[in-house]
Amino acid sequence: MAFLVAGTLQAAAQAADARDSLGRKGKYNMQGLRVALTLGSPEVPAATVAALEGVFQALGFESWERREALAQDFLRELALFRKQLDALRSPVRCALVALVAPRGQLGQPRQLVQELSCCEALQGCPKVILLLSSGAGAALEPGAFLAGLRELCGCRPHWSLLQLLTELFCRVAEESAGDIRCPVFQSSLRGALCLASEEPWRPEAFWEELAQFQEQLDTYRGSVSCALVALMAHGGPQGQLLGADGKEVQPEALVQDLSRCGALRGCPKVFLLQACRGGNRDAGRGPKALPWYRRWLWAPQPALPSHVDVLQVHADTQGGSCSGPAPGSSGQADVLTVYAAAEGCVAYRDEMGSDFIQTLVDVLRADPGRDLLELLTEVNRRVCELDVLGPDCDEPRKACLEIRSSLRRRLRLRV
Structure with a gap:
């Protein structure tokens, strides 16, 4: 009976820890499994996929996979990925999903974001989604963007992901010829997301x-x-x-x-x-200490x-x-x-x-x-x-x- 109670308490503690990865220091706990997925259309060049895998490795993701599908089938593939994560027994600390398709085919990614947010294994954990356009007409060439991100990860390993992206956006805007082209990120993170294994304040x-x-x-x-x-x-x-x-x-x-x-x-x-x-x-x-007759005069x-x-x-x-x-x-x-x-x-x-x-x-x-x-x-x-x-x-x-x-x-x- 004692063994059963101890096992139940340990399982409950692990579940609570997985659901609340944000520590008291205002930083997400990255000590655990990180998973990454590249979801790309058939037109995506192999060089872009290789660049994404380099970014995954630089950010410390131990596990990643690639799935190929048409842009209209991304939602179905993401649902399968979510079920795969929910079936895992070990807690997942972070998920990074890269969606790559020709310009204009991603449309509004709200449904894709909601699908990943419904994942039980990722509740309370950071979910990062990269939206990249490939092919003719793309405002930013994915390979150059990813190469810049990988370079920053190597030379600034103690920075949070938001710091890395801000610096990358600055470089992209400075290197743009003519009209300034600058990426944008939307964040609802509750704390600092430091993906490198190195502590940020050495x-x-x-x-x-x-x-x-x-x-x-x-x-x-x-x-x-x-x-x-x-x-x-x-x-x-x-x-x-x-x-x-x-x-x-x-x-x-x-x-x-x-x-x-x-x-x-x-x-x-x-x-x-x-x-x-x-x-x-x-x-x-x-x-x-005051005399007794003065104590009632002063608080x-x-x-x-x-x-x-x-x-x-x-x-x-x-x-x-x-x-x-x-x-x-x-x-x-x-x-x-x-x-x-x-x-x-x-x-x-x-x-x-x-x-x-x-x-x-x-x-x-x-x-x-x-x-x-x-x-x-x-x-x-x-x-x-x-x-x-x-x-x-x-x-x-x-x-x-x-x-x-x-x-x-x-x-x-x-x-």
């Missing part, structure tokens, strides 16, 4: 993304008035950002690197850091974080214990860094997100024309008043921002 990815961002700024023909960079990751005991591979990078090194950007010389550079800076879980400090005051209400002014040295630009250098000026936690403390977040980021968004929306330092001070006030519960403790904990600024002028994000 330290190398931080450097790579920042280098690409700096390159775009340096080649930008117009003037840049401000740069804002948000870094969100796990943090180590010394404040370093941690990657899934265990490698580390100091956020101050990233700040220093971007400060060398020529396009940002003399411009404000704002960094938002949502990451732990140590393992201390601040229980806060309560107010001083009880909440506890405050241990690091609150402090202003440090470093007149001749870089603030903080981490290395940074030399004092007095141009790289030290005009930098505003906001940490989600005090030095040595945990930065809390839950399945709804970060209290720091959410509060910042609320405050900015309410008064976007106000001085940014004043807005951040208001954000800190609200964060300090919150009681947070960490995943490893049932007792309320406190959080406090740390704001470092070498701005030389007042900064308003909206005039």
Whole structure:
């Protein structure tokens, strides 16, 4: 009986896991079977089919098949594919279906999309549909489009699929001669879809993304008035950002690197850091006990974080214990860094997100024309008043921002 109950519970857990592949971190769980299907008309060139298989492989699909049919029979073939998936015993994490037919024969693909969405094995899982036109009159040659996608998958393995498509669309539009031809995607995804096996936030990815961002700024023909960079990751005991591979990078090194950007010389550079800076879980400090005859006059005051209400002014040295630009250098000026936690403390977040980021968004929306330092001070006030519960403790904990600024002028994000 115990074995039967355990088996039933395990089967129920697997079914629930398959139906809800979206994790709490806002990213689809890709640890499982991925299936792909090429559904093409007889006129589709063999080179296009080979290019599709290359994309499937680059995106990490272990299983794919090809079916040939007339465009008017695509719905019937897709229904057979759906039944095939429903008959599988193992959960399916993602399905990618490529529909290739001469231009004008696909028409409205709503029925095809609905047929795939009815698949029980894919309920709660991402379903990707590529609609490609082949032959004379096609606005975009499928082979070139697929080759560009495969190339991006190789050089940007940590990007989500939406990021890859956006970059691909940009390249297609830039390479179009005469009238700009740009693909379009429609998305109802509920989270990030990262198909590569590589984790998206390795330290190398931080450097790579920042280098690409700096390159775009340096080649930008117009003037840049401000740069804002948000870094969100796990943090180590010394404040370093941690990657899934265990490698580390100091956020101050990233700040220093971007400060060398020529396009940002003399411009404000704002960094938002949502990451732990140590393992201390601040229980806060309560107010001083009042005599009994005064307690009824004042309402009880909440506890405050241990690091609150402090202003440090470093007149001749870089603030903080981490290395940074030399004092007095141009790289030290005009930098505003906001940490989600005090030095040595945990930065809390839950399945709804970060209290720091959410509060910042609320405050900015309410008064976007106000001085940014004043807005951040208001954000800190609200964060300090919150009681947070960490995943490893049932007792309320406190959080406090740390704001470092070498701005030389007042900064308003909206005039």
